[in-house]
Amino acid sequence: MIIKDWMTKDVITVDPETSMMRAAKLMKEKGIRRLPVVDDKGKIVGMLSDRDVKEASPSKATTLDVHELYYLLSEIKVKNIMSPNPLTILDTDTVVKCAAIMHDKKISGLPVLNEQGELVGIMTQNEVYRVLLSITGIYHGGIQIGLKLPDQRGTLKEVLDCLRGHKARVISILTSYDKVEEGYRQVFLRVMDMEKSVLNELKKELSEKYDLMFWVRDSIN
Structure with a gap:
């Protein structure tokens, strides 16, 4: 099975200058756990996960007041906390190859590129599960x-x-x-x-x- 037939095509992205606070709000609103980061030319330059946001967020024990905390969160940019140069996969690769990479590298999602290097989709564990369910015929x-x-x-x-x-x-x-x-x-x-x-x-x-x-x-x- 080929990735382009199973990937999520409507990919929500952010740019490197997006604030961490805005990115976190976007992930919560859309119910997603990762955001591809693309530059002004549409090239993928990083991946931001909910774990990245959690690790960069101030501890609950912080002594900052609410205004200082709001300012700090608005100043932290996606480019400061994202994982740069993420692993990617082509839309013409197989889902099995994608699953093997995700398993071996212990990652839960891969941006999908076309032959021109453009971001065209994303494969996550959910898409891999859908393929597994399909090929086994459980339904x-x-x-x-x-x-x-x-x-x-x-x-x-x-x-x-x-x-x-x-x-x-x-x-x-x-x-x-x-x-x-x-x-x-x-x-x-x-x-x-x-x-x-x-x-x-x-x-x-x-x-x-x-x-x-x-x-x-x-x-x-």
């Missing part, structure tokens, strides 16, 4: 099946042939080589719900032919 409910299969050509086809024999409709197929011994892979399938008797027959056949790790009726409704 379609049904049955999720976990199998451990030999990592050999044709093994998945055999499973699909078995499903086809029971007229099962496949919603999604995912595979993983993590947490399994060498020479095997885990396959996770989601199928549409069917009559109980048909499901019982399918489960019985899968259990007899393969290493059935789990069989779960899976729905958020």
